[in-house]
Amino acid sequence: MEDKYNQLHLDRYSKQLSNLLCDKHFASHDTINGPQLISFTPIKQVNLFIIKELLLKWHHEMANLRSPYFDYEHEEVKEALLNFMNVLSRKILMKRNAFEPLLQKAIYDTFLIVLAPVDTFEEKFLRIQEEITLPKLQENLKYIDIDKQLFTGFIDTLSPNSRDREYILSRFKLYTNANQGSRTPLSSIVNQFNPLLPVTEGEIEGLAQSPAARPAPVAPVQEKEIVAPIHNAQREVPASKPVYRRDEDSEEEEELTSNARPTLNDNFRKSATASLADSHSNRKIDSLKNSISINQRFSFINELFEGDNMTYYNVIKTLDEYNDAFAAKQFVTSNLAQKYNWNHKQDHVNKLLRLIDRKFS
Template sequence: MEDKYNQLHLEQYSKQLANLLCDRHFATHDSLNGPQLISFTPIKQVNLFVIKELLLKWHQEMANLRSPYFDYEHEEVKEALLNFMNVISRKILMKRDAFEPLLQKAIFDTFKVILDPVATFEEKFLRIQEEITLPKLQDNLKYVDIDKQLFGGFIETLSPGNRDRDYILSRFRLYINANQGSLIPLSSLLTQFNTLLAISEDEVLDKPAPVAAAFSAPAPVATPAAPVAEKEVVAPIHNAQREASAPVSKPMFREDEEADEENTVNLRPTLNDNFRKAATASLADAHSNRKIDSLKNSISINQRFSFINELFDGDNLTYYNTVKQLDEYSDAESAKRYFTQEVAIKYDWSKKQEHVNKMLRLIDRKFA
């Protein structure tokens, strides 16, 4: 498959999801043990990759124990080390600061199994082996859940004499190209991740957003009133104009700030303002009039980062709980009252009007 994917976006998503899952677990636990690790997420591949990463670090630490002063090749020493590893493997216990980076990498690597299986095979099967043997390659299958039969089928094609990494990797690349139809689709994996934190295929794959026609647009004219049943295929610049000129609900701030806003909110945007908004408009902005079913599933990952950092001072858990509460209201007024009074009182949003208004527009769209 080897789709071209947005690595930066996936890294951000992996970091955010790892942070969210750790917030939930470590809110009630001081540490994480082995049984909890095995079923930490409902996505088996993520759990397996965490375990594999943990074992890799464990073997690195064991290698660091070796010194030039002792005979580590002596049979009694080897046996003692093996017993030690067996005992300690049953006593896994991690604090959040040690576990969260492992989880973040496991989430990212789970996407790579589908997006870049060749790189996955190289890292998970070849790179960690001092010596490549068929038993060692087969042993690594224990930590693969996605496309396990595909990886296993390739290993079965190798002969015991295949020891060259570059040769094996080139053969695997040909094998994957010949078995494209057997690969699990990305949509199947996204369905699993969306139960934890929303992400779309467009966000994962490196698909450039449509370029706004701002730089070839004619001189601006008065924006006509939107028809009753507005079509969704609209150039982003038109939506930017419509958002800038449309009245928006205002949260409850100090009276002097409301007065200032009343003096500026109805000013018609300049042509440069429209160009600037059109150039930065997201796909969500291009459909800003469409009703949404829930806030949780409709806020894009970029907008989510913006809300968390700007409105909630980087507090992931508070953001998550706030959105969950907003989705449970039955009408827009109650939801907005909760957001602008109960939530706003905890933060200084006096200079965050733009982000507050974006959230209020989303609330209006949910209850439209």
């Protein structure tokens, strides 16, 4: 059984630590290169996951080079591409804006090896495999440091004919449950990260309680406004008059001048009416995960999460754990929207917000 963990806190911790480490490095460097990358943190697993994620993005870029006008299967072309990739791999050079997201994900994924080994196996070993073979599975072991014996031992149990993803994943779940005693404890990971940025096991496991007891994340202080409900989203306010809003906590009226700088929430509200009109149903849904259609899921993955299905899965899982629409929508508009730069994705974001409304209607 995989451990429960506070996904929101883990995400915040990963973001804070990656920001802290980048502040230290980029205070004296404009870029980071390959040799610096290999030993960037004292935690080997984090460095390995940075490299693996970098290689994944690299392969995606190489795939984009393909053209219908040339024979990319020709042996000479394949050899030239291989040589090109080998040269390029020795010329790694990144600025902070490109490197920091890789570091944040690597920190998060390092905790997941202990907290959710099945999810780790699915992403790191099965996600990018066009064809599953034992050599390809074994190749991925070089990016594993924590609990490497667990992953190696399982792969050694597979036959060369094991090609089905679902079968392999179900086998790994059984194997993990049967080898609980050999897994690295969470305390060991926490002790590795503590010198970099203090964290406790209790903070990581903070949501391992009943859904009713889970506290909703506190809204950021710097941005009080949220995406308007349906009935407010359809109202038009004259631009020439100042708008007054009553703060529910302080009961004080606050004037919002007409020339105020638009927030992300303002941008999303602009197309709210149109996107809501596109909704085919107002029926209540029990969960986002089970109610999003295949086509909609692919649309969200490609448009909102840059093709990363694991990030999509984790976000939807988090949203399903909220207890009210206000907190869930605030997480979308104040956290995810800034993290993934959704300024020009209003249509897709509003579809997601509408699904949240249906869940809590």
